[in-house]
Structure formats: structure tokens, C-alpha cells
Amino acid sequence: MVSADIVASGLEQYTSRSLETVSTILDKVVTRVTAAYGPITLEHESITEILSRAFRGPMVDNIIIVNASGRWVNDAYGDPNRESMLADRDYFRTHQMMPADAVFLDQPLIARTGGERFVAASRSLTDEDGQFLGVVAAIISPNHYEKLFQEVGATIPGSLALLDERGPVVASVGPVPKSLLNGLATDNGELPSGLFQNPESGERHLVVARPITGYPLHQVVTADLSQVLAPWHRSLLSYLGLGGGTSLVLGFGLLLLWRESARNEAIQRQLHESESRFRSLIESTTDFVWEMDENGYCVYASPQVEDIMGYPPEEIVGMRPYDPMTPREQDRMVDVYHSIIESREPFHLLENRNVHRDGHEVVLETSGTPVFDEEGHFRGYRGIDRDITERKRLE
Numbered sequence: 326m327v328s329a330d331i332v333a334s335g336l337e338q339y340t341s342r343s344l345e346t347v348s349t350i351l352d353k354v355v356t357r358v359t360a361a362y363g364p365i366t367l368e369h370e371s372i373t374e375i376l377s378r379a380f381r382g383p384m385v386d387n388i389i390i391v392n393a394s395g396r397w398v399n400d401a402y403g404d405p406n407r408e409s410m411l412a413d414r415d416y417f418r419t420h421q422m423m424p425a426d427a428v429f430l431d432q433p434l435i436a437r438t439g440g441e442r443f444v445a446a447s448r449s450l451t452d453e454d455g456q457f458l459g460v461v462a463a464i465i466s467p468n469h470y471e472k473l474f475q476e477v478g479a480t481i482p483g484s485l486a487l488l489d490e491r492g493p494v495v496a497s498v499g500p501v502p503k504s505l506l507n508g509l510a511t512d513n514g515e516l517p518s519g520l521f522q523n524p525e526s527g528e529r530h531l532v533v534a535r536p537i538t539g540y541p542l543h544q545v546v547t548a549d550l551s552q553v554l555a556p557w558h559r560s561l562l563s564y565l566g567l568g569g570g571t572s573l574v575l576g577f578g579l580l581l582l583w584r585e586s587a588r589n590e591a592i593q594r595q596l597h598e599s600e601s602r603f604r605s606l607i608e609s610t611t612d613f614v615w616e617m618d619e620n621g622y623c624v625y626a627s628p629q630v631e632d633i634m635g636y637p638p639e640e641i642v643g644m645r646p647y648d649p650m651t652p653r654e655q656d657r658m659v660d661v662y663h664s665i666i667e668s669r670e671p672f673h674l675l676e677n678r679n680v681h682r683d684g685h686e687v688v689l690e691t692s693g694t695p696v697f698d699e700e701g702h703f704r705g706y707r708g709i710d711r712d713i714t715e716r717k718r719l720e
Contacts, residue, residue, distance in 0.1 A: 332485070337535035337544040339473070340487060343384055344446070344540060346624065347463050348428045349643040351448045354379045354388060354461050358450060367450075367459060368398045368407075376401040379643075384469040386443065390450070391417055392459040406438060417460050420449035424457045430540050433467065433493045442467050444495060467496035474498035483530060483548040490541040501547070613689075613710040616696075619703055621645050621666050633689075633712045635682025647677075651686065654678045669695045669703050676713070688714045 357375045358367070365371055367390050376388045376399065390399040395412025397405050411417055416431040431445045447462040467487075474485040475498050484499030494501060531548040613633050616625040622645055626638040634641070634649060641649075647658045658677055665672050671694045679687045693708025 333533040333535045333544055333546040336473070336485065336546070337537060340470070340537050340542070340544055341539075342624075344430075344537065346622075346643060347385060347446050347465065349639060350379050350385070350388070351428060351446065351461060351463055353643060355448045355450060358390070358461065359452070362450075362452070362458065367392055370403065372399050373401070373403040377403070384465060385463050386466045387464040389462050389464065390459055391462065393421075393457055398459075409437065414445070416445045416447040416462060420447060420460045421457060424449040424451050424455065430542070432489050432491050433495050470496035471498055483546065486545045486547075488543045488545055490543065495542065499547075501545075613712075614708075615641075615710065616705065616707045617646065618705040619666070621662060621705075624705070630710075633710070634679060634687060646691070649679045651678050651680055665693075666706075671695065686714070687712060688717045 354375060357379075358372055361369075361371055361375065372390065376390070379388060379401070388401045389397055389405065391411050392398045395410050395417055396407060397409045397411055398407060399405050412421075414431065414434070416429050419429050426448070429447050431447070433442055433444055435442060444465045444467065445462045446465060447460050449460055450458040452458055470487055474496065484497060484501050486497035486499075486501045487495040488501075489495055533546045535544045536542070537544060613630045614625075614627040615623055615630070617623050623642050626641040628638060630641050631637050636649070646662050647655045650658055654677055661675070671692075673692045675691045677689055677691060679689055681687050690711045690713045691708060693706040696704045696707055698704050
């Protein structure tokens with residue numbers, strides 16, 4: 326069995342990273358909508374275009390705008406339900422009362438039109454004077470997390486869940502023990518790891534919980550202790566020929582679990598050390614190292630991008646490769662990059678002209694290689710950008 330601690334840590338990192346991506350998307354949408362607002366209204370098709378360009382799946386189902394009166398007036402599909410009033414939603418009321426730059430993550434909700442479950446991550450829209458204009462909300466589908474949990478869950482005889490500190494289950498695969506949910510509701514949002522016993526069934530569960538930093542969420546993995554220990558229990562009883570060695574068997578099983586956990590912790594330390602060495606190598610080069618997902622959006626940018634392009638890494642994350650390019654270069658490179666992603670082949674020394682944050686032109690030489698997971702599924706590209714502006718000037 327894969328260590329529950331490793332599974333929980335891995336899922337916690339994935340959830341944190343995915344929510345950071347949503348936050349970056351919302352930041353950019355708010356900036357662009359605020360800049361466009363004034364000559365045009367929030368319902369205008371130019372605002373729809375901004376939402377559509379920022380929209381990305383599969384985690385985000387839609388990006389919507391709710392105006393100051395609570396009416397849904399625009400979305401990434403250009404087909405909002407303008408009869409729908411959302412003024413009673415917690416995320417709208419929160420931003421209306423306290424307009425701020427922070428992202429608000431609402432409790433799981435039910436769509437009024439189709440009945441689907443969703444979670445809304447939102448930012449307030451304000452004008453230059455701080456006047457409340459409405460809300461931009463990214464509609465996140467729990468199905469994305471549940472699909473991931475199903476892929477991972479085969480290694481754990483129990484459940485995987487993303488829990489909201491305010492009570493509801495955001496997403497889960499396998500039954501979440503009620504005692505666990507009751508404990509979350511009564512412990513001020515704190516969810517310690519350890520053994521939990523279901524008062525109704527008497528079943529005991531090994532629980533590993535990891536808080537999602539900055540959000541009222543916990544990534545939780547539970548393992549049914551009886552299923553974890555059953556193989557060792559049967560083998561030891563058979564060997565000893567005993568009918569009442571439960572305490573001994575339990576101690577033996579927990580010893581094996583502890584030994585497995587110790588081995589996995591050693592592996593994790595080695596992986597962490599290797600990752601630290603790799604990041605040190607990346608950050609010591611003068612080139613810009615990047616990673617993009619299967620849809621062509623940047624998910625990692627090394628610190629050197631700020632030296633080369635003037636943008637900090639967090640502003641590059643969420644962009645497509647051609648977003649910072651000159652308009653003429655964008656026209657040329659959009660089809661080129663779409664062809665690269667479709668081909669899923671390495672590419673080398675691709676020259677492209679970009680606009681530095683301060684407005685001057687930067688010529689980059691880009692190379693990349695496709696990334697596939699263990700099952701052979703395409704996951705995007707990793708690559709490197711080299712600043713050849715001076716070389717091109719001399720040529």
C-alpha cells in the first residue's frame with residue numbers, strides 16, 4: 326500500500342498549485358476588466374473576450390461576472406443567464422460588504438439552473454475610486470478533483486476527500502467517516518491526523534490531514550485500519566495457530582506500517598534533496614526555464630524571467646507562450662505553438678520577439694520537450710528561453 330502520508334502530501338501540493346493558478350487567472354481578469362470598464366459596460370462583448378481568453382479547463386468550468394446589483398451579466402461563453410440573481414450568494418455578499426483584492430473561496434454550492442455542484446473562487450471588481458462594481462468568479466468543478474482521487478484511490482483502502490473547514494465535503498471518493506466530519510465541525514476547523522473511531526460502526530480509520538495554506542480546506546486521506554491490517558492479521562494467526570492474538574497482531578501490523586512510513590520518509594527526503602539541487606541549478610543559469618500544461622498555459626517560470634522580461638514569475642504563470650509577444654509576432658506564432666502542442670514533439674531554437682514590461686523588444690530563442698506521465702498521457706512541455714537580443718542586434 327502506498328503511504329497515506331505521501332498521497333495526502335502529493336494531493337495537498339496539487340490542490341494548492343491548482344488554486345494558485347485560479348488566483349492568478351482572477352488577478353489578470355480583474356486587471357483587464359477594470360482597465361476596459363468605463364467606455365464599455367460589463368455586459369459588452371469585449372469583456373466576454375477577456376473572460377474567454379482567460380478561461381481554461383478542465384478544473385475551471387466558467388468565469389462569470391456578477392454586477393453590483395447581483396445579476397449575472399457576462400461569462401466566458403458569452404451566454405450568461407441574465408435573469409439569474411446571485412445577490413444572496415455568500416461570495417457576492419462578502420465582496421459587496423468588504424471589497425478587497427483577496428480571493429474568496431465559497432463553500433460548495435448547487436447551481437440553480439442545472440443542479441451541478443461547484444465551488445466559486447472570486448474577486449471583487451472596483452473602479453478607480455474604490456466603488457464596488459461587482460464580482461468576477463471562477464466556477465470550479467469538484468469533478469476534476471474526484472477524477473484525480475479515483476486515479477489515486479486504488480492505492481488506499483479508504484477514502485480521499487477535500488474538506489471545507491466550514492463543514493461541507495468539496496470532493497471525495499469513498500465514504501468519509503461521519504466522526505471525521507463531526508470532528509472538523511467542532512474543532513474550530515482544525516483536523517489533526519491520527520486514529521478516528523466511528524461511534525456508530527466501531528470502525529477505526531487512520532487519518533492523514535493536510536491543510537491547504539491560505540484556504541479553508543483540508544486534503545484528507547483515510548485508511549480503514551481493519552483492511553490495512555487484515556493480510557498481516559490472517560498470516561500471523563495462521564502461523565501461531567491462535568484464536569485470540571488480536572493485540573499482538575495489531576501491534577505487529579502497526580510496526581509494519583511504521584517501518585513503511587519510515588522508508589517512505591527517507592525516500593521523500595532524498596526526493597526533496599534532489600529537487601533542491603535541481604532548483605539550485607535552474608536558478609543559477611542566466612536562461613529562463615519554464616513549464617506549460619497540455620493546454621499551452623505556463624504553470625512554472627524560473628526567477629530569471631524577471632531579469633529577461635521584467636515580469637515576476639507569478640505574472641508569467643497562466644500566460645500562453647505568445648501572450649507577451651509583439652502583435653505581429655502573435656499573429657505568426659499562435660499557429661506555430663498550436664502545431665507544436667498537437668505534434669507533441671521536441672522543438673529547438675525557435676526565435677520569437679517579445680515585449681519587455683517596460684516596452685522595449687526582447688528576442689528569445691525557445692526550445693522545449695514534451696512531458697508525459699507514467700501512463701503515457703501528454704501533460705505539456707518543459708523548456709528554456711535564452712535572451713538573444715544582443716546577438717541579433719550585432720547580426
